[in-house]
Amino acid sequence: MRQLELFFIALAYFTRLPVPGWVAFAPEKLGQAARFLPLVGWVVAAIGAAVYWLAAQALPVDIAVVLSMAATVRVTGAFHEDGWADTCDGLGGGWTKARVLEIMKDSRIGSFGAIGLVLLILGKYLALSHLGAEHDYPLVAALLVAHPLSRLAAVSLMAVLDYARADDSSKSAPVARRLSATELGLASLFGVLPLLLLNPREALGALIATAAVTLWSLRTYARRLGGYTGDCLGATQQLAEVAIYFGILAAWSFT
Template sequence: MKQQINLFFHALFFYSRIPAGKINYSEENLTKAFRYFPLIGIIVGAIGGGIFLLFRWIFPVPVALVISVAVMVIVTGALHEDGLSDFFDGFGGGRDKERILAIMKESTIGAYGVIALILLFVSKLTLLLSINPSHIITVLIASHASSRMMPIFLINSSHYARTGESKAMHTRRRTDKVTFVIALIFGLLPLVFISWKIILVVIPVYAMIVMVLKKYTERKIGGFTGDVLGALQQFSELAFYLVCAALYPIS
C-alpha cells in the first residue's frame, strides 16, 4: 500500500501542481506512476467541474467556463498546453530531426506555439459552450481521464526519440502490464456516466488521433518526446469536447 501511495504521489507531483508531500523518487517509480495518470485527470476534471458549478451560481455560463478552464490550467501547471505549444514550434519551424528536437527543448515560445495556444483555448471554450451545461461536470471528468490514456498507448507502441537528458526520460520504458491495466481502469471508469453514443464515437476518434500522430512523429523524428505526449493529450481532450458538442448540444 505504501508503494502505491508513493506512486500516486509521483503522478500528483509530476503531472499537477497539487502538493504531493515527500516522495521516494526514482525514474522507475515515475514510469510506474503512469498507472495513476488518468486518476490525476479525474481529479483535475472534478476540480474544474466543481469550479464551474460554484461560479455558475454567481455568473453566466460563459464566465463560469472561462474560470473553470483557467483553474484546470493552473492545477496542471499548463504542463500539457506547454507540450502542445512546443510541438507546434518544433514541427512547424524545424526542417529535420535535430532541429525539431532542439526547438522543442528551447524555453522560449515561437509564433507557431502562440497561435496554437490561442486556437486551443478558443476551440475549448467554443466547444464547451456548445455542450448542455447539465453535462459539463461529467464531460470534464471523463475527457481529462480518458485523454490521459492516449499518451500511455503511444509510449507502449512507439519509441522515445531523444538520446540525451530530458524531463521525460521515464517515458523511454514501456509500462508494465499492471500499470497499463490500472491506468485503463481509471481512464474508462468515468465513461460510465457518459452516453454510450459518445463512447462509440470517441473511441475510434481517439484511435485515429494516436495512429496519425504516431505515424507522423515517427516519420519526422523517429518517435515521440514529452512534448508530443502533451500535445496528444490536448488533441484527445479537444476531440472529446467536439464529440460531446455534437451529441450533448444545448438545444
C-alpha cells in the first residue's frame, strides 16, 4: 500500500489526473515518489496512444498526431515542456550559474525558450507522423516506449547529480534528493520494460538515443550548474522523448 501511495503521489505531482482521497501528501514522500516517474509515463503514453488510435480511425494521421500530442500536454499540464523552455532560456541567455538559475526561475518565456519549444514540438510532430505513415502500430509502440524511457533519463540525473539551487523555494525542491540504487533499479525496470514492444534494432536505436541525451544532460548541467533543477529534469525528458522517436526512425534505415 505504501508503494501504491507513492505511485499516486507521483501521478498527482507530474500530471493533472485525479488520485484517491486517501493519498497523503508530504515533502519527504514526494522525493520517494520520483522512483515511479517512468511508471507515470506509462499512463501518459497510454492516454496519448488511445487518443491517436481513436482519432486515426476517422482523421488523417497528421491530425491524429496533433490530437495525441495535445492530449499528453493536457494530461501533464505542459509540466515538462515548461522545463524545456526555461532551460533553453537559462542556458542560452546566462553565462554564470547564478544568472542561469535566475533566468530559469523567471516565469516569462524568452527568445531561446520560444524557439526551442517550437523546434521541439515540430520535431515531435514530424517524427510521429513518419512513424504512423503506413501503420498505426509503430507510432503507438513508440509512444508507449518513449514516455517511460525518457522519464527514466530524467530520473537518472537525480541518482548522480545534486540539486543546484541553494534555496528550497522552488516547486521542485521537495522532489530533489539522491535516488538510491534500489529506487533507480525500480525506475529502470519501468523505463526499459516497454522496449519489448519494439524489434531489436528499434530498441537499440531508442536506447542509444536515450543514453546520448542522458550523458549530454549530465555533462551540461554538471558543468554549467553544478547539478540539476526541476526545469533540467523536464528538459531532459522532452529532449530524450524526441530523440527516442528519431532513434527508432533511424533504425528503420538499417532494416
